[in-house]
Amino acid sequence: MTDWTDKLPQAARDFMAGRRLDEVECIVADIAGVARGKAMPASKFARQNQFYLPNSIFLQTITGEWADNPSGAFTEPDMVMTPDYSTATAAPWTADWTIQVIHDAYDQQGNPMPIAPRNVLKRIVKLYEDKGWKPVVAPEMEFFLVARNIDPNQPIIPPMGRTGRRAAAKQAYSMSAVDEYGKVIDDIYDFAEAQGFEIDGILQEGGAGQVEINLNHGDPVALADEIFYFKRLIREAALRHDCFATFMAKPIEGEPGSAMHIHHSVTDIATGQNIFSDDQGRETPAFLHFIAGMQKHLPAAVALLAPYVNSYRRYVPDFAAPINLEWGRDNRTTGLRVPISGPEARRLENRLAGMDCNPYLGIAASLACGYLGLLEAENPRDECLGDAYMSRDELPYNLGDALDLMMENAAMREVLGDEFCAVYESVKRNEYKEFLQVISPWEREHLLLNV
Known part of the structure; x- marks a missing residue:
C-alpha cells in the first residue's frame, strides 16, 4: 500500500484489499449538487496532492448555461482542489476498481472558496x-x-x-x-x-x-x-x-x-x-x-x-x-x-x-x-x-x-x-x-x- 491509501476510511480499504486500484474520481459538488471534477489513473493520483478546476463550475446552471459573475469579469481563474481523504469511498457499479474522493475548493492563496457549497455548510x-x-x-x-x-x-x-x-x-x-x-x-x-x-x-x-x-x-x-x-x-x-x-x-x-x-x-x-x-x-x-x-x-x-x-x-x-x-x-x-x-x-x-x-x-x-x-x-x-x-x-x-x-x-x-x-x-x-x-x-x- 502507498502512503495515501493509509489515510482512507476502513470501508474504502476493505474495497481495495487484494485488488489493483484502477481509477480515482476527484469530485466536488457544484451549486446544483452535481458532481464535477476529474477521473484519473490511481497511479497519477498517488503522485499529487491537489488539482485545479476553474471557479466557473459554480456559475453553471442546471441546463449547462453560464450565469453572470456578480464579482465582475468572467475570467475563470483556477481553484485549488484538495482531497478530503475521509470521504474516500468505493464506486462499486463501475467496470473497473474505482474510488471517489470529495475535494475541498480553495483559492490560489489557500482560502476556502466561499461559493463552494461544501464550504458554505462548513462555515x-x-x-x-x-x-x-x-x-x-x-x-x-x-x-x-x-x-x-x-x-x-x-x-x-x-x-x-x-x-x-x-x-x-x-x-x-x-x-x-x-x-x-x-x-x-x-x-x-x-x-x-x-x-x-x-x-x-x-x-x-x-x-x-x-x-x-x-x-x-x-x-x-x-x-x-x-x-x-x-x-x-x-x-x-x-x-x-x-x-x-x-x-x-x-x-x-x-x-x-x-x-x-x-x-x-x-x-x-x-x-x-x-x-x-x-x-x-x-x-x-x-x-x-x-x-x-x-x-x-x-x-x-x-x-x-x-x-x-x-x-x-x-x-x-x-x-x-x-x-x-x-x-x-x-x-x-x-x-x-x-x-x-x-x-x-x-x-x-x-x-x-x-x-x-x-x-x-x-x-x-x-x-x-x-x-x-x-x-x-x-x-x-x-x-x-x-x-x-x-x-x-x-x-x-x-x-x-x-x-x-x-x-x-x-x-x-x-x-x-x-x-x-x-x-x-x-x-x-x-x-x-x-x-x-x-x-x-x-x-x-x-x-x-x-x-
Missing part, C-alpha cells in the same frame, strides 16, 4: 462551534423509481414491478410495494455497504414507486457528503434494472412530492449534552429559540430548500407537503415537527426542504435559521394543536419570490456569505428566466384556441 458549522455548540442532523431522503423517460415531452410514469404491473400509489409503508422493485433495493443496500454507509431504514412512501431512506444522525458535513454520494448510487442501482431514480421534488402529476426532511439537535461541546433538554429532561428556552429562528428566517431560506421551478409544485395543499411555519409535537401537518423522543434525543424536524435541493446548501440553510434563532433568543408562536394545513400562507410560492426574500434578509446573507448569495442568486435567476421562455402543454391546450 455554518463553524459558527455553531464558535459558540460552543455542535449541530447534529438526521436527514430523510425521498425519491421515485420511474420508468425510463427518454423523451422530455412525455409524462413520467411509474416503473414496471416484478408482477408485470406498474407500481401503485397510496401504498405507504407497504412491504409488498417495496418488494415490487426489490432488486433495485437490494443493489442500493449492496452499494451502500461497499461504500461504508449505514442505512437506518427503507420504506414505501405514498407515491407510486416512491421510496424513503432514513440515515442515522451525525455531523452535518458528513451527512451531506453521504446524501451527495447516495443520489449517485441510487441512480446507478436503478439503471441496472431498466428504470430511473429521480430526486425531482414533483416528478409525477397527481402524486405527492419528494422531501428531504432534516432532523436537528444541538449539543454542548463541553458537556456533550443536548441543549434542547435541561437536567430534568424538560424543554429549554434554547429549544424554543431554535424553533423561533426557523419560523422567522425560513422564508429567506426557501430558495435553497426549493431551488427549482418544479420545487414549488410540491408546495400544494392536501399532498402531504407542509406549506406552513407552524410547529407542533408529533404533528405531521406542521412544517416544523417535534418528533416523539426521550430528552437526550429532543430534536426539531424541518419538513420544508425538497429532495431536489443540494444537500450541503439545504442543511446549511436550515441550520442557519436555527442558529439565528439561538442568537436572537425570541420565542416562537404558540404550538399548533390542530390541522396546520389550514394555516396562513407565509412561504414564497415561486422561485423568483424566494430569491427576493433571501436577498432581502441581511442576517441570512451574512451567515451564508454575501459572495455566495450573490452567485446563487445569479445562477437561479438565469434558470428562472430560461424556464419562463418555455411554453407548456397546459398553455397550448387551454389558450391556443380559447383566448
